[in-house]
Amino acid sequence: MSPSTGAALRLLAATVDAKAVAEIGTGTGVSGIHLLYGMRPDGVLTTVDPEPEHQQFARQAFRACGFASNRARFIPGRALDVLPRLADAGYDLVFCDGDRLEVMDYLAESLRLLRPGGLVVFEGVFANGRTIDSGPQPTEVIRIRELLRAVRESQELVPSLLPVGDGLLCAVKR
Numbered sequence: 001m002s003p004s005t006g007a008a009l010r011l012l013a014a015t016v017d018a019k020a021v022a023e024i025g026t027g028t029g030v031s032g033i034h035l036l037y038g039m040r041p042d043g044v045l046t047t048v049d050p051e052p053e054h055q056q057f058a059r060q061a062f063r064a065c066g067f068a069s070n071r072a073r074f075i076p077g078r079a080l081d082v083l084p085r086l087a088d089a090g091y092d093l094v095f096c097d098g099d100r101l102e103v104m105d106y107l108a109e110s111l112r113l114l115r116p117g118g119l120v121v122f123e124g125v126f127a128n129g130r131t132i133d134s135g136p137q138p139t140e141v142i143r144i145r146e147l148l149r150a151v152r153e154s155q156e157l158v159p160s161l162l163p164v165g166d167g168l169l170c171a172v173k174r
Contacts, residue, residue, distance in 0.1 A: 001030045001031055001034075001123075001165065002164065002165035002166075004164040004165055005031075005034075005123065005164050005165030005166075005168065006030065006031070006033075006034035007034070007164075008162055008164045008165075008168055009031060009034040009035050009038060009095065009121070009168075010034045010035070010037050010038035011038060012038065012093065012119055012121060012170065013034075013035050013036075013037075013038030013039045013043075013093055014038040014039075015119075016092045016093055016117065016118065016119050017040060017092070018035070018038065018039040018040065018043055018092040018093045019039065019040050019042065019043045019044070019092055020043065020044055020046070020090055020091045020092055021035050021039060021043065021044075021045045021046065021091060021092060021093045021094070021095065022046045022047075022048070022083070022086060022091045022093075022094045022095070022110075022113055023035065023045060023046065023047040023048065023094075023095045023097070024048055024079045024083070024094070024095065024096045024097060024098040024106055025048070025049060025079075025096070025097035025098040026047040026048065026049035026051075026054045026055050026058045026074065027049070027054055027058070027097065028054065028057050028058060028061065029054075029057060029058025029059075029060075029061035029062060030061075031095060031097060031123070032045055032047055032058055032061075032062065032072065033061060033062065033065055033067075035093070035095060036062065036065075036067055036071060036072070043071070044070070044071060044072065044073060045071065045072045045073070046072075046073045046075065046086065046091075047072060047073070047074055047075070048075045048076075048077065048079050048082045048083070048098075049074075049076065050076065050077060050078050050079075051076075052076045055074040055076060058072075058074070059072070059074060079098050079099070079102065079106065079109075080102060080105055080106075080109070083106075083109040083113065084109070086113055087113070088112055088113065089112075089113070089114065089115045089116075090113060090115070091113045091114055091115065091118060092114075092115060092118050092119070093114075093118060093119045093120075093121065094106075094109075094110040094113055094114060094118070094119075094120045094121070095121045095123070096110065096120065096121065096122045096123065097122075097123040097124065100124070100127075100140035100141075100143055100144060101139060101140055101143055102143075103122060103143050103144060103146075103147040104143060104146055104147060104150065106122075107120065107122075107147060107150060107151065111156065111157075111173060114173045115173070116173055116174065117172065117173065118172070118173050119170060119171070119172050119173070120157075120170070120171050120173070121168055121169070121170050122147065122168070122169040122170075123165070123166070123167075123168060124144075124165075124166045124167060125144055125147070125148060125161070125166070125167040125168070125169045126163075126166045126167035127140070127141050127144055127166070127167075128166060131144050131145055131148065131167075147169070148161075148169065151169060151171050154171070155174075156173060156174055157171035157172065157173060157174065158171060158172045158174065159171040
């Protein structure tokens with residue numbers, strides 16, 4: 001994750017005064033650290049990843065940054081198996097950095113999870129410039145194009161594309 005993407009995540013979490021954030025794709029914890037810095041001091045990050053090793057590394061990184069253990073809830077598993085168990089309208093922000101083939105499903109789950117005024121953020125939507133390339137594209141790029149179109153055309157969302165890192169697609173739920 002680029003420093004500019006991290007700064008944008010901190011800003012976005014602070015903008016919605018995030019108390020509850022869901023993260024799809026824990027990775028090494030870098031995005032989670034930025035989200036936690038932007039969240040309210042009593043906020044909780046719920047992070048989902050199919051790789052328990054990633055979550056263990058992130059747990060250590062959060063601790064090294066001084067975050068109390070109760071600030072993050074780690075749920076191992078596939079996002080589409082875990083997200084349906086999370087509370088409807090219980091989140092201020094949903095950050096999606098998981099399987100690019102599942103982005104449309106992540107969008108649907110995010111809309112259910114977000115409170116009105118909540119924010120959904122997708123990382124990597126430029127796909128290294130491939131989303132605007134007119135040549136044949138892999139399925140993951142086609143899915144990102146579908147996501148961009150769906151968010152742009154949605155009456156339920158107010159979208160913006162931030163040109164930081166490899167692109168952040170942000171949308172506020174009405």
